[in-house]
Amino acid sequence: IAGRDLPSPDPALAVGSVAAELADLADAVMVCALTIARSEVVDQARARLGVIALGKCGAQELNYLSDIDVLFVAEPADETVTTAEATAIGNLIAAATTRICSAHSTCGTIWQVDAALRPEGKKGPLTRTLSAHRAYYERWARNWEFQAMLKARPMAGDPELTEGFCRIVEPLVWQVGGRDDFMSEAQAMRRRVVGLIPAKDARTEIKLGSGGLRDVEFSVQLLQLVHGRVDERLRLRGTLPALHALAAHGYIGRGDASELDRAYRFERTVEHRIQLFSLRRSHLMPSGDDDRRRIARSLGMHEGEELWEAWRRTARDVEHRQRRIFYSPLLEAVSHLSDEELRMSPQAAQDRLKALGFADPRSALSHIRALTTGASRTAEIQRQLMPAMLGWFAEGPNPDLGLLSFRQLSEEMGGTSWYMRALRDEGQMAELLASILSSSRYVIRMIGYVPGAVQMLADASQLAVRPREALVETMSAAARRHDDTDGAVEALRTVRCRELTRLALGDALGLIGTQDVGAGLSSVMGATIDVALAIAAREQDGPVPPIGVVAMGRWGGAELSYGSDADAMFVVPDGTDPEGITVATRVVARLRALLKAPGRGPALEIDAGLRPEGRDGAMVRTLSGFLSYYERWSSTWEHQALVRADHGAGDRRLVEALLAGVDHLRWPADGLRPEQVAEIRRLKARMERERIRRGTDPHRNLKLGPGGLSDVEWTVQLLQMQHAGRMPGLRTPTTMTALTALREAGLVDEPDARALGRAWRLASALRDHTMLVSGRSSDLLPSDPRDLAAIAVQLHRDMANASELIEDWERTSRRASNVVDCIFWERDS
DSSP states (O other), rough: HHHTTTOSSSSHHHHHHHHHHHHHHHHHHHHHHHHHHHHHHGGGGGGGEEEEEEEHTTTTEEEEEEEEEEEEEEEEESTTTTTHHHHHEEEEEEHHHHHHHOOOOTOOOOOOOTTSSSTTTTGOEEEEHHHHHHHHHHTOOOOHHHEEEEEEEEEEHHHHHHHHHHHHHHHHHGGGGGGGTTTHHHHHHHHHHHHTGGGGTTTTTTTTSTSSHHHHHHHHHHHHHHTTOOOOOGOOSHHHOOOHHHTTTTSSSSHHHHHHHHHHHHHHHHHHHHHHHHTOOOBBOOSSSSHHHHHHHHTTTHHHHHHHHHHHHHHHHHHHHHHHHHHHHHHHTTTTTTTHHHOOHHHHHHHHHHEEEEEEEEEEOOHHHHHOOSSSHHHHHHHHHHHHHHHHHSSSSSSSHHHHHHHHHHHHHTTTHHHHHHHOOOOHHHHHHHHTTTTTHHHHHHHHGGGGGGGGGGGGGGGGGOOOHHHHHHHHHHHOOOSSSSHHHHHHHHHHHHHHHHHHEEEEETTTTTHHHHHHHHHHHHHHHHHHHHHHHHTSSSSOOOOOEEEOHHHHTOOTTTTTOEEEEEEOOOOHHHHHHHHHHHHHHHHHHHHHHOOOOOOEEEOOOSTGGGSSOOSEEEHHHHHHHHHTTTOOOHHHTTOOOOEEEEEEEHHHHHHHHHHHHSTTTTTOOOOHHHHHHHHHHHHHHHSSOOTOOOOOEEEEESSHHHHHHHHHHHHHHHHTTOOGGGOSHHHHHHHHHHHHTTOOHHHHHHHHHHHHHHHHHHHHHHHHHHHSSSSSSOHHHHHHHHHHHTOOOGGGHHHHHHHHHHHHHHHHHHHHHTTTOOOOH
């Protein structure tokens, strides 16, 4: 195939037949692989199996190095075989077929087979019967799954099964275009795909980038699925045949169709040339001059620059046409009409829409209609709210996320008696909710755990940090209402979720400062562990010795972030006998299991790795056991870890006694010896070398990068250990409090303290708000412009200039890094 393709005088003209031949080859390979697979499976004759081609293979527009997207259908061979048996045998045959095609061998790999488009994706069974497929697609399948089935065709195996499957899904495929949410989901999916492309690849991504192959394919599919409900002439699998049909029957202008056809052929040909040179899957335009020149000359051009200009010109043209088609107000409106209404011509539909006052519908019209359509009371209130809500969404960094999240939240909670009423009657609540939904995936998820949390938006005073004592009282009261452990823990976790949501709401709205957030999260952590410890203890039949929980690390410093674990150690009184220590150890193990188990809200992990002897050491020790270890065996790094130790939960007097007993180690009277300073420096260098992930920019690492959290914290701790033995005012586990004390003591001058403090606060804020915006914990500064814009808004920065946030961090961290070089590393500035 390549031998005919490469010397072709017009490769763009030949690309359709080349792609079809590749699909034919894939079919033949699959037929052979299926035959071989059956020979490997015992009882294979007891099951019938069919293979459905999907994606580019289904459309017969395959690349040289495409995955083959498939779906498997199994049925019993006769009445003596049960459905379960046939499915099990079918799974074995399908798995063997996939392995035969995909496995590496001395002859290379034939083709990667991918069955991820099956019902429930990779979590679903590899094969299903026809009736199981019918049930899934009729009841559970989402819009994008029907869009994927547009390409489905028989490929190999039992023709009765493959044709039967296609008969089942075909009518369902051609109904999806009339769903209320179809247009908005299709548009959102395309935006998501583009948004996930790394910024460095945005202009060179031929397949997924703006103006690339996917823009042509999605535009054609959208037109097909909307208009193909009633016009069977559009029901074609291939992109180019469908594009020609759309033009022939007046659904797209001939000029648009011609240019999209030219662009698709050009981009597909370039993609083939990129892949053929080294037989490596890639969709990126090469950056090297030699690589570009080679591809250009294979396409009849002279220089790589000519190829690049042709690609950028084509991408701009496709992007322009795609936007006009994909976001057409008429197309979106027509998608909401019934099949009967659609049977009139497009011009008649346009006349009807104009008569109804439909002039310039927004791209979010499908979401709006889904929320406001109907005669229910909920729909009535939504129609009242929507104009104002749209304005508030538009003021946020991600209005699309806001409206989509509002729709999802309303569908989840709209049936509750207070939700819609509160949104309607509490103007502030609706406005704050709009701000949150357009900027914070974390809060969106947390609200799902505790629906009543939305009500806190009605009164901003409810979003303040609550004292630890109040948290313990609330959590204890909730737990006491349940005699059983599971019920008590569920009640505790519900309160914890509510308190985490309270802090996140206040943080996202700019009502709580970074240090207060850290202190608030630490208080929630301490209160949760305190009450959970009591729950675990009450399970024991006999007496339980007092247990003190030593908070370490960021918990001990009251500096937790949203995704932090709880670093802790556990101490019991001297005189506790072996049986008592065993009981305490059981209680601690139960405590950790209860909080780590799946349940309401995010799990809470208690990490006891900083205890004496680490993970090999006893989980619980007596007070004298701790002191003896630290006196005889501990290393300098363990003394440093104790700098941020504080009471976390449980028996306070035990923890305070332990901390008093190690004060001379963490605050040595004569400061640190030179060899201890050297040890601390070696450990920090090794930690950064081992923990900064390869391939990432260290300067974007908010924790371990230059001028980041670790730099500031280790510098402060080093100074504390050197001077706190003589200056009690430096003895604090909290970084910023310690930095202030160091400045006041004259150990760090004002400009240096300011540089370190600003870097620590900015890094903490960026890390917290990355979690709030994306819903994922990360130490890396986000690269997605929309996430940066959302963070900028939450930090009261200019959303339109979110890139300045990166510049601010680079400038701030550089200044802090210079200070760290001077103080921690003692290098010349």
